[in-house]
Every structure is written in structure tokens, then in C-alpha cells.
Amino acid sequence: MRKKRKNNIQGLIFMAPAALAAIVFIVVPIAYAFFMMFFNINLLSGTRTFIGFDNFGKIISDPRFWAALRNTTTYVVVVVPIQTAIALIMAALLNSKIKFNRVFLTVMFIPTLTSSSAMTLIFMWLFNNNGLIVNQIEQLTGIRTQFLTNPDLALSVIMIMNIFSTVPHFMVVFLSGLQDIPTNLYEASSIDGASKIRQFFHVTIPQLMPILFYVVTMGVVGTFQIFDQAFILSGGTGGPQNATLTFTLYIYQLAFTSNDMGRASAMSFILGVIIFTFTAIINKVMKADEMNG
Amino acid sequence: MNKFIKSLGLVSTIALLAACNNDDGATDNDTGDNEEGVTNENGGNVNLAVWGSSPAETNAMEETISSFEEETGIEVELEIIQDNFQDAMTARFAANNAPDVFYLEAFAAPMFMESGVLENLSGEIDDVDDFFDPLIDVFRSGEDELYAVPKDYSTLALYVNEDILEAAGYSVEDIPRDWDDLLAFADELQDNLEDDQAAMLFDQSLARHYSAFINNGLDPAGEEGRADFTSNPEVIDYFQSIIDGKEAGYMQNPQIDMGIDSAGAAFGANKAAMMMEGNWVISALNQEYSDLNYAVVESPTINGEEQSMTFSVGYAVSKDSENRDEAISFINYMTNAGLKQWSELSGTLPPRGSIADEMNLLDNPVLAPHVAAADYGTVWSSGESLPIVSAAFDNYFQAAINGDMTVEEALQAAEDEANAELDRR
Numbered sequence: 001m002r003k004k005r006k007n008n009i010q011g012l013i014f015m016a017p018a019a020l021a022a023i024v025f026i027v028v029p030i031a032y033a034f035f036m037m038f039f040n041i042n043l044l045s046g047t048r049t050f051i052g053f054d055n056f057g058k059i060i061s062d063p064r065f066w067a068a069l070r071n072t073t074t075y076v077v078v079v080v081p082i083q084t085a086i087a088l089i090m091a092a093l094l095n096s097k098i099k100f101n102r103v104f105l106t107v108m109f110i111p112t113l114t115s116s117s118a119m120t121l122i123f124m125w126l127f128n129n130n131g132l133i134v135n136q137i138e139q140l141t142g143i144r145t146q147f148l149t150n151p152d153l154a155l156s157v158i159m160i161m162n163i164f165s166t167v168p169h170f171m172v173v174f175l176s177g178l179q180d181i182p183t184n185l186y187e188a189s190s191i192d193g194a195s196k197i198r199q200f201f202h203v204t205i206p207q208l209m210p211i212l213f214y215v216v217t218m219g220v221v222g223t224f225q226i227f228d229q230a231f232i233l234s235g236g237t238g239g240p241q242n243a244t245l246t247f248t249l250y251i252y253q254l255a256f257t258s259n260d261m262g263r264a265s266a267m268s269f270i271l272g273v274i275i276f277t278f279t280a281i282i283n284k285v286m287k288a289d290e291m292n293g
Numbered sequence: 294m295n296k297f298i299k300s301l302g303l304v305s306t307i308a309l310l311a312a313c314n315n316d317d318g319a320t321d322n323d324t325g326d327n328e329e330g331v332t333n334e335n336g337g338n339v340n341l342a343v344w345g346s347s348p349a350e351t352n353a354m355e356e357t358i359s360s361f362e363e364e365t366g367i368e369v370e371l372e373i374i375q376d377n378f379q380d381a382m383t384a385r386f387a388a389n390n391a392p393d394v395f396y397l398e399a400f401a402a403p404m405f406m407e408s409g410v411l412e413n414l415s416g417e418i419d420d421v422d423d424f425f426d427p428l429i430d431v432f433r434s435g436e437d438e439l440y441a442v443p444k445d446y447s448t449l450a451l452y453v454n455e456d457i458l459e460a461a462g463y464s465v466e467d468i469p470r471d472w473d474d475l476l477a478f479a480d481e482l483q484d485n486l487e488d489d490q491a492a493m494l495f496d497q498s499l500a501r502h503y504s505a506f507i508n509n510g511l512d513p514a515g516e517e518g519r520a521d522f523t524s525n526p527e528v529i530d531y532f533q534s535i536i537d538g539k540e541a542g543y544m545q546n547p548q549i550d551m552g553i554d555s556a557g558a559a560f561g562a563n564k565a566a567m568m569m570e571g572n573w574v575i576s577a578l579n580q581e582y583s584d585l586n587y588a589v590v591e592s593p594t595i596n597g598e599e600q601s602m603t604f605s606v607g608y609a610v611s612k613d614s615e616n617r618d619e620a621i622s623f624i625n626y627m628t629n630a631g632l633k634q635w636s637e638l639s640g641t642l643p644p645r646g647s648i649a650d651e652m653n654l655l656d657n658p659v660l661a662p663h664v665a666a667a668d669y670g671t672v673w674s675s676g677e678s679l680p681i682v683s684a685a686f687d688n689y690f691q692a693a694i695n696g697d698m699t700v701e702e703a704l705q706a707a708e709d710e711a712n713a714e715l716d717r718r
Contacts, residue, residue, distance in 0.1 A: 129550045241691065256380045257681055
């Protein structure tokens with residue numbers, strides 16, 4: 001009994017620094033935001049008036065909220081499956097015994113190490129109306145497409161950029177998972193006459209489920225919070241015609257353009273609920289609880 | 294191998310976390326400076342927060358501060374914020390951790406003035422009449438209320454690349470002053486240029502075109518709580534002329550149409566014959582493109598009237614400042630006795646007429662058009678609603694440029710969006 005208590009104290013002491021940091025930098029701000037979302041707050045002077053659920057009503061009636069919802073959801077639905085699939089395929093290729101796989105790994109990891117602001121500027125240069133991509137497409141097809149200023153395509157530039165920069169990170173995560181799969185499973189299945197492709201779907205993927213869950217969850221959370229690329233591409237406006245307005249950019253505009261911290265807090269809460277719901281659904285669908293024991 | 298991969302994964306995670314932290318560098322700065330603010334209790338010191346627009350300006354600021362410190366014995370703690378300066382200041386006020394003295398852009402001034410967080414400087418500043426009226430008037434909100442003092446300003450003027458013009462068979466004297474004639478000239482000039490050159494560069498943000506509204510007697514953010522882009526249909530002609538120019542190809546946007554970072558870079562690299570820019574491009578043009586032969590003339594007239602945009606930045610003191618008197622004497626020094634030193638070192642324009650005369654700015658062919666515009670330029674500032682109004686305009690005017698909407702529709706859509714947002718506030 002005494003030993004147990006001693007262990008408890010020891011555990012608490014070990015946890016204290018991290019717990020303290022989490023309370024100060026995560027729990028308290030969340031609680032404060034929770035409090036602020038019921039007020040009309042002037043960020044500068046700090047004056048506030050209680051307005052109940054009005055902030056939520058204002059958000060729901062704002063067409064820009066729906067634009068942000070549409071953009072962000074499209075973004076998540078397109079980016080997460082593609083980045084997960086590409087990362088998995090590339091990891092599987094690197095895990096096979098191709099030559100120079102370390103060289104490939106190093107080269108392919110570079111986009112993840114590049115800061116997203118620099119990456120955005122590079123992509124804006126590639127996709128501008130006189131840029132490499134536009135000119136190449138014109139040479140091949142004769143059609144002149146505009147990317148950055150076209151509301152239908154501006155978001156897709158950000159999508160491509162995000163996939164390009166996050167795939168290497170997830171690829172490395174998958175690769176470490178692949179290398180943990182015992183080789184005897186593959187031997188056994190090949191004795192049973194399974195082809196490489198059947199092995200991939202019936203041995204590799206089931207063994208990778210915990211990793212897959214991690215990658216999809218982090219992908220969803222990361223894509224819902226997309227901010228810097230959209231901010232730089234549109235100069236902070238979310239234009240053209242709200243085509244690059246994402247949730248976090250909308251929150252930023254509420255706080256700093258409209259000077260309305262209450263509504264920005266309410267919107268953060270809504271975003272939190274949305275991310276929470278999505279993660280819960282993924283958890284259910286992928287049965288993460290069972291596989292993680 | 295396995296271990297290597299895992300550690301690589303770990304490193305990348307740390308790198309990602311670090312990258313995330315960088316995103317809100319402004320807030321990081323705040324926590325860092327927090328401590329400095331706290332240690333500054335012995336009195337007599339002034340905290341100064343400035344926007345670090347360029348190394349030259351930072352050096353100029355440091356040198357002018359040392360002159361002030363020698364003269365008065367008051368110490369100044371300089372803090373340089375690199376990006377999104379005004380947002381960082383808003384966050385500092387929200388955290389009750391405002392610096393004593395800070396830069397205040399005229400654009401954001403109404404929001405700060407109406408929130409009541411600034412110290413009233415009326416009666417504290419020497420020789421106020423010497424400032425160019427438009428530059429200081431934006432910081433007043435009543436008879437005896439003055440909330441900031443201009444430190445410098447920029448105005449737009451027309452830059453002309455003489456080499457390109459000569460190669461095409463023209464000279465600077467051929468350039469008409471009137472806006473419509475200028476566009477006709479640009480159209481004609483475009484035919485004599487190389488394929489990758491543009492006759493004129495344009496920037497589509499409202500900050501560059503506000504004077505065209507004012508010129509037609511319409512202030513889009515003038516009325517409290519209402520946006521108005523459409524009540525004067527004459528404005529539409531002006532914006533239509535930009536769209537026509539863009540479609541005909543003689544007006545190009547440097548970033549979007551040419552893939553060049555800035556108008557100055559496109560102009561310096563001989564890709565554009567004319568651009569309307571502020572005096573902030575001069576140092577880059579002289580240093581990075583020293584072979585370039587260019588001339589500067591005043592901004593075109595619209596409806597026969599002189600117009601330009603003016604960007605005024607001032608020093609403001611926060612109301613909670615514990616070093617109010619020191620802060621005010623610092624501002625008085627920087628905008629008076631030390632103003633010439635600051636203007637000369639930083640290459641900015643002095644907001645005082647007397648110093649502009651002393652520096653013989655009107656004899657400088659490059660600066661004279663900019664200084665002349667200080668009298669008639671529209672200062673980029675209006676009511677408290679301007680940030681919302683301008684964000685809505687920038688969001689929708691692109692649709693008109695794309696041809697998805699007519700100018701009228703785009704202005705209407707921008708007006709509706711801004712008004713809806715103002716109603717919600």
C-alpha cells in the first residue's frame with residue numbers, strides 16, 4: 001500500500017512540469033476562450049458586454065462562415081486521402097530493396113523541412129500567370145489557365161502545396177511502421193501462395209493500422225487548421241471571392257480586422273467541435289481503440 | 294536503420310513544432326518582451342516598439358535614439374517587430390502589456406483612438422502647425438484631441454524607366470498628366486515594347502485607389518458603420534479603365550501577371566516602363582539596380598484634379614504608460630530636433646515643412662514629386678470601419694479583374710459584404 005502511494009507521488013512529480021505547462025498554455029487559454037465567446041469584446045480596450053449566444057447567431061448568419069466551411073471541408077476531404085495514399089505508396093517503395101533508397105529518402109524529406117511560408121512563395125512563383133506551370137500547360141494544351149486569381153483553382157494550389165510538403169513526413173512515419181512488421185508474416189503468406197499485391201493489402205495494411213490511424217488523424221487536424229498558406233496567397237483577405245478563406249483565416253479576420261474577440265473565440269470553439277467530431281468518427285471507423293489495446 | 298528512421302521522424306516532428314511556433318512569431322515576441330517590460334520599473338526609461346521595415350531604418354532608429362539619450366539622459370529600450378506590426382500591437386494592448394511609445398499607422402489609427410487606449414498629446418507637442426496638415430489631421434479626433442505625431446510619410450508618384458521609353462521612341466516629356474490620357478499613352482507604348490515588358494504596373498488593393506473614390510466625392514468608409522462603394526457611379530469608370538488596361542495587356546500586376554515579387558523589382562529589372570509606387574522603392578532602385586535610368590513625376594490627375602495616396606505613420610503613447618513624460622519628450626525630440634537626422638539616415642520623408650525645406654527636398658528631382666503630394670494626397674485612413682471595408686474590396690475587385698463580375702457587381706458585392714459584417718459587429 002505504502003509502496004503504491006510512493007509510486008503515485010513519484011509519478012505526479014515526474015508529470016508536474018509537463019502538466020504545469022499544459023495547464024498554463026493550454027487549459028487556461030481554452031477556459032478563457034470558452035468564457036469570452038459569450039461576450040462582445042473590444043480587444044484593444046478590454047471592455048466587454050455579455051451577449052449570450054449572439055456570437056454564434058452572428059457566425060451562422062455570415063456567408064463567409066459557410067464559405068470557410070465549404071473551403072476547409074473540401075480541403076480536408078481532398079488532401080487527407082491523397083496525402084495518406086501517396087505517403088503509404090512511397091514508403092512501400094522505399095521499403096523494398098531499391099538502390100539508393102537512403103538518397104531518395106533524404107531528397108524527398110526536404111519539402112517537410114522547408115518553412116511553409118517559403119514554400120508558399122515558391123508555389124506562387126510556379127503558378128503565377130507567367131509562371132512555369134501556366135506556360136507549360138499552355139504549350140501542351142494551348143489553353144491559358146489562371147491559378148492564383150481564379151476562385152475555382154486558387155485553393156487547389158494550396159492543396160497541392162500542402163500535399164507536397166506533408167507527404168514526406170508521413171512517409172517517414174509509415175516507413176518506420178513498415179520496418180516493424182515481422183518478416184515471418186511475409187514468409188508465411190508467400191508459402192501460402194500470396195502475391196506481392198495481396199501481401200500488401202492483407203499483411204502490410206492490417207499491420208499498419210495503428211500508424212494509419214495516427215497519420216489520418218494528424219492529417220485531419222493539420223488540414224482543418226490550415227492558415228499560413230492561405231494567408232500569404234491571398235494577402236490575408238481570403239480572396240479571390242472568399243475562395244481561400246479557411247476557418248483559421250476567418251478567425252484571424254474576426255479578431256484583427258473586425259476587432260471582435262468574442263466572435264473569434266466562438267468560432268474557435270466551433271472549429272474545435274468540428275475537429276473533435278471528425279476525429280471521433282475516424283476513431284470509430286478505424287476501430288482505433290481495439291487495435292491500440 | 295530502424296533507429297535512424299525513428300530519430301528522423303522525431304527530428305521532423307520537432308522541426309514541425311518549431312515551424313508551428315514560428316507562425317505566430319508576433320505572440321512569441323510578446324512573451325519575450327514581457328520580461329523586459331517588467332524590469333523597466335526604475336522609471337525614466339521608455340519602451341519603444343517599432344516596425345523593422347528595413348535594416349537601414351533600424352540603424353537610423355538606433356542612431357537617432359542614441360542622440361536623444363545623450364541629449365536627455367533618458368534611456369530608450371528599442372524593440373523591433375518584424376511582421377504584422379499593427380496586429381502585434383493589438384495583441385499587446387489586449388494583454389495589458391503595451392509599450393510606452395509605438396508606431397501607429399494612420400490606417401489603424403481610428404480603431405486605436407476610439408478604443409480610448411491612447412494618451413492625448415494635444416498641447417504637449419511643439420510647433421504643431423509646422424506639420425503638413427493631412428499628415429497630422431488623421432491623428433486628431435476632435436478640437437483638443439491629438440493621439441499621434443507623424444514620424445514620416447510616403448506618397449505615390451509615377452516612376453518612369455527612361456531607357457525603355459527611349460528605346461520605344463519616347464521621352465519623359467511625352468507622358469501626359471491626366472489619367473485617361475496616360476492610359477491611352479500606355480496602350481500606345483505597349484505596342485513598341487518587348488513581349489515580356491509591360492507599359493504600366495498596377496496594384497489592385499484599395500490602399501492604392503482610395504484617392505480615386507475621394508476624388509469623386511465618395512468616402513467608402515466615411516460614414517460610421519456603413520460601407521459605400523456605389524453611390525457615385527463615376528467611380529465605376531475609373532475602375533473600368535483599370536480592367537480595360539489589364540485586358541488589353543498594357544497594365545500588369547507584377548506578382549500575378551509577371552511572377553515578380555514586387556513592382557520595384559519588375560521596374561528595376563527593365564520589365565516595366567511605368568509604375569505608381571511610393572518613395573519606399575527608391576533605396577532598392579538605387580542600390581540593387583544602380584544601372585537603371587529612371588525619372589519620377591507626380592501621380593496622374595483624375596477629373597482634372599491632383600491626387601495621390603499618402604501613407605502616414607506616427608508615434609503614439611499608450612494611456613497606461615508609466616513613463617508618460619519621458620515618452621512625450623522622446624516624441625518631441627524625434628519629430629522635431631532629431632527629425633532631420635532620422636529622415637536623412639532612414640531615407641524617409643520628414644512630415645515637417647520646415648525640415649523638408651532645410652533638406653532642400655524640392656530640389657531633389659526624385660523626391661520632389663513625393664513631397665509635393667504631401668499637400669494634396671489622400672491619407673490612407675478613414676473611419677474605424679476602414680479595415681473591414683478595404684478587406685471586402687480586395688476580396689471582390691479581383692472578380693472584376695477576372696471578368697467574373699462587372700465592376701458594378703463587384704463593388705456592390707464588396708459593399709454588401711462589408712455592410713453585413715459592420716452590422717454584425
